[in-house]
Amino acid sequence: MKETPDIRPITTAMLVAPAACLMFGVFVLPFAYLLVLSFWSQTPGSLRMDTNLTLANYTRIVGDSYYLGGLWTTLWLSAVVTLICLILALPLARWIVLHAGRAKGLLIGLSILPLVCGALLPTLGLVNLLSPLGFINGGLKAMGLIQTSLPLLGNITGVTIGLVQAFLPLMLLPLITTIERIPADYEKAAMSLGARRTVVWRRVLLPLMMPGIVAGSLLVFCASLTAFVTPQILGQGKVVTFASLAYQQAALVLDWPFASALAMVMLLFLLLACVLGALVMRRLGRTV
Amino acid sequence: MTSRLSKTLMLVAVIAILAFLLAPILVLIFSAFDGGNIFRFPPRSYSLRWFEAAFNHSEYRSSLWVSTILGLIATFIAVTLASFAAFGLVRGRPAYRLGMEVLLLAPLTLPLVVWAIALLSIYAELGMNGTLPGLILAHVTITIPFAARIMIATFDEIDPNLEAAAKSLGASPFHVMRRVTLPLAMPGLLSSTAIAFLVSFNDVVVTTLIAGAGWITFPVRTFSRLRTEGIDPTTIAIGAMIVAFTIVVIVVGQRLFQLSRRF
Numbered sequence: 001m002k003e004t005p006d007i008r009p010i011t012t013a014m015l016v017a018p019a020a021c022l023m024f025g026v027f028v029l030p031f032a033y034l035l036v037l038s039f040w041s042q043t044p045g046s047l048r049m050d051t052n053l054t055l056a057n058y059t060r061i062v063g064d065s066y067y068l069g070g071l072w073t074t075l076w077l078s079a080v081v082t083l084i085c086l087i088l089a090l091p092l093a094r095w096i097v098l099h100a101g102r103a104k105g106l107l108i109g110l111s112i113l114p115l116v117c118g119a120l121l122p123t124l125g126l127v128n129l130l131s132p133l134g135f136i137n138g139g140l141k142a143m144g145l146i147q148t149s150l151p152l153l154g155n156i157t158g159v160t161i162g163l164v165q166a167f168l169p170l171m172l173l174p175l176i177t178t179i180e181r182i183p184a185d186y187e188k189a190a191m192s193l194g195a196r197r198t199v200v201w202r203r204v205l206l207p208l209m210m211p212g213i214v215a216g217s218l219l220v221f222c223a224s225l226t227a228f229v230t231p232q233i234l235g236q237g238k239v240v241t242f243a244s245l246a247y248q249q250a251a252l253v254l255d256w257p258f259a260s261a262l263a264m265v266m267l268l269f270l271l272l273a274c275v276l277g278a279l280v281m282r283r284l285g286r287t288v
Numbered sequence: 289m290t291s292r293l294s295k296t297l298m299l300v301a302v303i304a305i306l307a308f309l310l311a312p313i314l315v316l317i318f319s320a321f322d323g324g325n326i327f328r329f330p331p332r333s334y335s336l337r338w339f340e341a342a343f344n345h346s347e348y349r350s351s352l353w354v355s356t357i358l359g360l361i362a363t364f365i366a367v368t369l370a371s372f373a374a375f376g377l378v379r380g381r382p383a384y385r386l387g388m389e390v391l392l393l394a395p396l397t398l399p400l401v402v403w404a405i406a407l408l409s410i411y412a413e414l415g416m417n418g419t420l421p422g423l424i425l426a427h428v429t430i431t432i433p434f435a436a437r438i439m440i441a442t443f444d445e446i447d448p449n450l451e452a453a454a455k456s457l458g459a460s461p462f463h464v465m466r467r468v469t470l471p472l473a474m475p476g477l478l479s480s481t482a483i484a485f486l487v488s489f490n491d492v493v494v495t496t497l498i499a500g501a502g503w504i505t506f507p508v509r510t511f512s513r514l515r516t517e518g519i520d521p522t523t524i525a526i527g528a529m530i531v532a533f534t535i536v537v538i539v540v541g542q543r544l545f546q547l548s549r550r551f
Contacts, residue, residue, distance in 0.1 A: 005380045005381045006380070006381075006451070006452070007380045008380075009380065009382065011376070011380065012379070012380025013376070015376030015380070016376040016380075016388055018373070019370060019436070020373070020391065022425075022429070023394070024391070026429045028391070028394075029410070030407045030409075031398070031402075034402065037409075088308075091302060091305070092305045092306065095302045105542050105547075106542055106548075108548035109538045109539065109542040109547055109548040110309075110538070111309060113535065114313070116483060116534055116538070117313065117486075117531055117534050118487075118490030118491060118507060119493070120507055120511055120527075121316060121490070122312040122316070124514075124519065124523070125311070125314070125316035127519065128315050128316075135315065135330070169309075219397065222398075223397070225399075226400070226401065228399075228493055229492055229493060247405070251405070256409060259405060263402040266402065267398070267402075270398065270399075
């Protein structure tokens with residue numbers, strides 16, 4: 001890699017500027033506006049904004065068990081979804097890299113389907129699979145394993161299944177990238193030196209996969225924390241997540257300042273997750 | 289455990305996980321061919337009547353146009369801007385490269401619902417609510433991260449010495465761009481175009497909030513009918529067509545320019 005740039009700084013700036021301006025104007029500024037808005041207030045039932053700065057929106061969230069409950073559900077749900085995604089993605093990613101052969105590209109292509117199909121359509125298929133008269137319950141009943149349908153829709157189980165299905169690719173892709181970079185000899189070398197499988201995994205493979213694991217976990221956690229369509233449809237309004245609370249306040253109640261405060265709390269947890277991820281990576285940088 | 293047994297177990301696990309990942313999509317496609325009046329899987333009789341109903345539905349036809357045109361315009365702008373920026377960041381190696389990458393990729397991790405709400409309130413002030421330019425800007429913003437990610441990786445892989453060699457042999461900068469850089473970047477450009485279009489075409493969340501009454505896209509129409517009338521077979525037929533279209537783009541993209549390797 002050459003150290004000196006190939007094009008002049010002024011050219012670089014001109015190339016980068018259009019995209020940078022767009023992202024700043026259309027993406028960053030609205031978030032900044034939201035931050036300010038979250039310190040304003042609004043009398044319920046009217047659209048007049050009171051621009052005196054106040055912490056009322058935030059104290060309302062902290063003081064109300066409904067919102068705290070929603071926050072707790074969302075955090076817990078995101079953590080569980082991240083863990084399940086990791087458990088499912090690890091063997092799949094490893095198998096795709098090591099054993100898929102010529103089918104590898106196609107398999108990776110198919111696994112990003114849930115990502116590019118958008119949240120809505122795969123969820124429709126899931127509604128059918130999980131409903132009381134759906135394929136899973138019908139199949140289990142036909143086999144005589146259950147008498148009454150398992151409740152898989154309109155509860156946290158359904159939402160968890162939907163989020164794992166939707167965000168598994170976000171875990172899979174970074175894992176595949178890191179596993180591809182691990183030389184196959186490392187595992188053989190460790191085995192030939194007498195390490196058992198569990199030891200090889202704990203001491204060799206997992207530490208080398210750590211960057212992918214951290215990156216994937218961050219992506220899945222952030223995506224689950226802010227997911228909207230999937231919990232809405234599979235939870236059937238009975239699972240209260242933080243994104244749906246913010247949407248409710250903004251689009252239905254029209255209390256924009258309070259919706260903004262809810263959004264800011266979500267952002268705070270995203271930021272915390274990113275800082276935690278960065279800390280883990282730095283620690284790894286020193287030890288591995 | 290013998291290694292043969294463990295290999296078989298592994299294969300079973302992998303197939304199960306893949307099945308879980310793809311089952312909802314397959315279910316959607318198969319149940320669209322059902323002849324009955326409700327959404328069911330597995331289908332009990334086969335017919336194309338719901339596809340017919342979807343095509344005869346003028347609202348759906350017009351929203352298909354909206355989706356396609358919006359997707360094409362947004363993709364063109366997003367891929368162009370992302371490519372310029374990616375080329376500048378990779379070849380110019382500025383000190384702010386990391387910061388710029390974070391800015392360009394931010395919409396992947398930040399909550400789009402929240403952003404759309406904020407954008408809506410700013411658009412309201414500017415009188416841009418429900419306008420096509422407003423909608424295009426929003427779609428460019430959600431597709432830029434995908435395009436930028438692929439283009440940064442693409443330019444990172446192209447050896448700058450090839451450009452330097454062409455230049456030292458007397459090629460003008462424009463010539464280098466057209467005859468050396470562009471052909472080498474072509475697979476990346478096609479990948480990012482395909483992915484950006486699919487992301488724009490399939491978006492529900494942002495479009496629902498920003499579009500207003502005038503520019504209702506295919507997925508938004510589907511989502512709103514879903515909320516008012518529940519799942520009807522026409523919705524399923526349309527969903528199945530969108531998903532099938534997406535699968536075709538990905539499989540063809542994979543064959544032609546190794547889409548997955550660049551994603």
